[in-house]
Amino acid sequence: MRISGIEECYRPDTLEEALRILHAHEGEAAVVGGGLGIAAANDDNVKALIFLDGIGLKDITENGNEVRIGSRVPLNELIHSGTAKNYMGGQLTGVLKGVSTELIRNQMTIGGALIPDRRFSDIATALLAARADVVIFGENGQSRISLDDFYGRFEAVKGAIIKGICLNKDYSSYNFGMERFVRTATDSPLVNIAIMFKTEGNVIRDVSIAAGCGKSPTERFGEGEDFLRGRSLDEKTAGEFSAYVEQNLNASDDYRISGEYRRHLAGVFAGRILRRAGVKDGSGL
Amino acid sequence: MTGRRSIGINEEKRDAMSLVTGQAVFTDDISLDNMLHIKMMYSPYPHALIEEIDTSKAEAYPGVAMVLTNKNTPRVIHTTAGQGWPEPSPYDSYMFNGKMRFVGDRVAAVAADSEEAACEALKLIDVKYKILPAVLDAHDAMKENAPVIHDEPEITGAYDPKRNIAAKIEMKVGDVGEEFKKSAYTVEDTISTQYMQITPIEPHVTITCLDEYGRIVIRTSTQVPFHVRRIVAQVLEIPVKNVRVIKPRTGGGFGTKQEIILEDVCAYVTLKTGRPARAICSRKEELMSTRTRHPMEITVKIGADRGGIVNAVSMHVLSNTGAYGSHGLTVASNTGSKSLPLYNKAKAIEYMADIVYTNLPVSGANRGYGAPQAYAALEQVTDELAYKMGMDPVEFRRKNHIREGETSPVFKALGEGKEGVEQIIRSCAMDELLDRGAKEIGWHEKHGEHIRNGSKVRGIGMAMLMQGSAIAMVDMGAATLKMNEDGSFNLLYGGTDLGTGLDTVASQIVAETLGVRPEDIIVYASDTDLTPFDVGAYASSGLYISGSAAWKAAMSVREQIIDVAKEMLGEIDGKDFVLEGGRVISRSSGKSLSLSEIACNSLYVDNLHQIIASASMVSPYSPPPFAAHFAEIEVDEETGIIKPIKYVAAMDCGQAINPELVKGQVYGAVSEGLGYALTEEYIFDKSGKMLNGSFADYKIFSARDMPEIVPILAETYEPTGPYGAKSAAEININGPAPAIANALYDALGIRIKDFPLTPEKVLREIKRKR
């Protein structure tokens, strides 16, 4: 059965046009990237669809010190893109390879995956930990904010159209890992956690942690970052951090699994991410 | 009979090419002019009376032809269970009930020009409910002062509805109490199984219309066309002769379609409006409002003597049949009858079951039909007993299983709704299955070794299984075979191929009998006007009953062919005639005729008659297939996640008429069993509403979740089966739950007593043990 309530479709040529139509419909229009969000939500309030395929936003490019990914790039294209695979030695694309199903990987866009929708998102968690910036186009034109900021001020920015994300090549030499819990291989994650960090002489100098555990689609875990900064990358730290995460990470409870179990898994995963990085560095974990 | 030409051959599945090219026509692949679309309204409450229902606004909505409620539909109490008449299930359902008995019960329906119009009109139906206290746990059903779910005076066939008991079973052979006193070792344990559903990817869908004679034609995705015809006629209060049921290509059933779900409503709309009517279930409706597997709590006690021979078994079952009792008695009967005979050395056997109503989704038929639940419990308790005795679990099974030439009192004592039929085992390769299966999994190398890789530990578990081949003296199927002038044949039979390949196997059986190729048999099935009766696709009866009916008809046609050949060749004695390669050959004279010559002669030339035969098959035998399953898992101690690594399913199904199709049954049943063991469950909120009514949260295995599955077929010859065959359809779903549970015990020494074995439960048990 068709998506209910849709009365009109638009296919603007520019972002300005798209935004104008979006605002003209006062909350009753929705922007369509890949289509998954619209088809899934089946929201009676949406009366107009604004297709963005005339605007492009599907490029993956390297510009100076960063990699830019258009918001309409589907996950499979990201995973298979040479440019994206080179970023951070392929650690980022590597963790996204098995996400969901082939059909959804073909349709799920990077931009679409960032929108909160009650579930956790592997793409959002990975990008948040990777300190991606998001380029949005809103009432005041184009602006670029950190993904962290995007979630922090979501109510204020959610009317904008996401143009793309930027990954900073300063992080190319960082370690990056993500782990997730799924009930079957193609499941949406019930909990995930990603850690990006850099060591200097085996001491963790810079770290960012994101987890899909409490709030959809993901959250920064600042206290965890504070915990790890300055610590040695060793077994003791991995064990203590695991326990810290289990005790302190914000976790939601739902009928699928309990918050307690989520936190436990996040803790186990956090320890494993560190240990795996440690082994790679040859730091003898 | 000469050597085998079609038996044991991987003949191409005859509908395969049509399916891979998208040509095959499923129920919903046609669209009729002026068709009405039916949408249903479901109860938001687990237990409520419909005090008032106002459909006036819905009726006025543009495009709406009819709104159905309990006020304007036939008041014929019946069972929705697709079983032989008189159905061994309570008559406790109306097309639309005045009382809602679970969240998902049908309140009303709208038939409109489009699905959208029907959905919009549904929103305009005003219902005033009187909410009643609900029973949301099987344990509460029989308590003093429990709310009575079926208080309608018209109910019949339920054991004690005032106490919410839909059925009750008591079987005692000998005195288990006395025998247990003599046991050297006893173990008792209680295992619970969950609400789940084997979800066919094609949902329930029905299209009805009137033919040019005003008869109702029902096109429906069903396992039981003849039961549909009878029950729809019953409910609509019209004669059976005015109803025709056709089963087109069907996208799986697995028991959920052994039921009358949409057909009566569609037929009634067609009857009243004269227009075609279509209804199809969404995935959520499939899960919530069709039929599930019976959740059961099973307490097994088993005792053995010093030598490790079982001397007594008792099995007590609390089965939850949900809001309506369909299949309640028979599934629970099967729980005992398809498991207990395996341990036939027991001198005393007791089986007791209470099948209770609750205000939860309706349990019905699901592949295995009570046996998966039985084995989930029995084969864990037997494992526990083996460990207690310090005996290898495989050795324990080897010492105790039923053998050729033996019987068990359970066969006769426990039928399906009536007394059973005594059986003697005439084919059983269990020892070979245990040997080959154990070898393939590496039992002796890996069992008890707890092979570790970091936090991941390996474990091996096994289970010994049996099932049946149709229901003795109850399941009947018939076939008609007629000959065409080119030496081909039309097989018209009621066998209900759900994608299992039954039509292919039936054509192989007929081809073998008549010395032709399977392609020379044109199969037409499951049309109540054109094909003879068949109970339908359940109880693993397809090959054994429907296939045998085809065989019997073929044998009769064979005689007729030989008669004509004798006349044409001028020979008196047909004893030496053989049918081979499309010819009839007289061994004594060396003369031969092609089948085409014979057919042309009898159709056009001389002694004009149609070579045709009909035959029915009902069997006093239900020879069990046997299986031994072995599972290797890897469990992560830190997360509780169980990953199945390798699964060996060794099976004896007699002669495998088409080994590739048999393997397909093994792979499919095992994959469903793995879901039963590990991921599939209904999750309810406090009001009995199913929360995970979608594939997003009702998790079935994808191609990436599957372990390596190794099917092993051990051939025996079952003298009562067509060309020595027994069934293969259900048995393999019984293995994964106990095999995985036993593997978990091997790996970590823990047992979780309720399915599915989710990671969170496993971790909780790991922590508790520490």
Added chain:
Amino acid sequence: MEAVYRINGKEKRFDISPGDRLLDVLKDNGYMEVKGDCYEGLCGACTVLIDNIPYASCMVPAAGVCGAKITTVKGLGDITNPHLIQQAFVKYGAVQCGYCTPGQILSAYALLLRDPDPSEEDIRMALDGNLCRCSGYAQQVAAVKMAAEMMREAENDDRA
């Protein structure tokens, strides 16, 4: 509104509603080989190829893919002239009820277009969106592997 698609090589003009899913449009216009079930993009029975990439057509807004090249399983081959993948599925016992089969075949076809020699893991990854209840996937994975071999051989024969 009017929409044009190129379906199985033929240009088709349909009158669609703005909210139509591609699956709706296909079924409304006689493409019954595309099956529908969950309407959530999770079972894969409705798989079609859009520009040779498999999508769950129940999740694709029809208005958004106007002009696209769409392939259903009938576009690969028919009974008189089946594609090698279709032949492999038949030959290797990979078809039971057949409801998930068109979707699986299209997913396999898309895989073999970009990877003529996939590993078993690659095949399972490519088919992971096509749920099957009948088969446990084993024979389908085997059929895709064989289809890959058959296609490579045919390619070599063509070149020879």
